[in-house]
Amino acid sequence: MDSKDYQIIGTLMRDGRLSNQDLAAQVNLSPSPCLRRVRLLEEAGVITGYTALVDQKALGFPITVFVGIKLSRHDKVTVQGFESAIGAIDEIIDCFLMTGEIDYLLRVVARDLDGYEHFVREKLHAIEGIASIDTSLAYGVVKQGHSLPLTPRP
Known part of the structure; x- marks a missing residue:
């Protein structure tokens, strides 16, 4: 990738609806x-897709919760089962593997605290191998980014 590729990526991150x-x-x-x-960047997997950014509150999801999960075991079956189950739950927007x-x-x-309680009781508790669930409610957003910092590699 050269500086022109980085320029293209930066421009598309700011506005993915631009015509060619x-x-x-x-x-x-x-x-x-x-x-x-652009096509070469897509084929190389640098550009992985295009999406619309939406306001979650405007769509009826004003509550953001960060949930820490600790597994009871770390064997292949438990990890794969957990990760597969998480991938099928729409309320989970992101899932990060942590240290x-x-x-x-x-x-x-x-949608509300009752909705979160239902999510935990009906969806999270149904997943085998969870040892603990730690919940932190976000009550505001200071910064939410959608673009990566771009500096061409040396």
């Missing part, structure tokens, strides 16, 4: 080479 014509103009390329670079005291950190959205 507009993108090319913003990164000072003609449309054909710009499109070719330290907890094994996983989940970012969960809920």
Whole structure:
């Protein structure tokens, strides 16, 4: 990747709806080479998709909860079963494998506290191998980013 690729990626992270014509103009390329670079970035897995950013509150999910999960065992069956179950639950927006005291950190959205309680009782408790669940409610957002810091590699 060169500096022009980074420029394309940075521009698309700010506005993924740009037409190829507009993108090319913003990164000072003609449309054909710009499109070719975008397609190469997609094929290489650097650009993995395009999505709309939505306001979770506007869609009825004002509650954000961070959930620390500790597994009772770390054998292959328990880990694969947990990860498979987590992948099928829509309220879980992100799941991170962690070092330290907890094994996983989940970012969960809920319509209200009753909805979160239902999520824990009906969905999390149904997953085999969970030893503990630690919940932290977020009551505000200071910064929420969607773009990566871009500096070309040396």
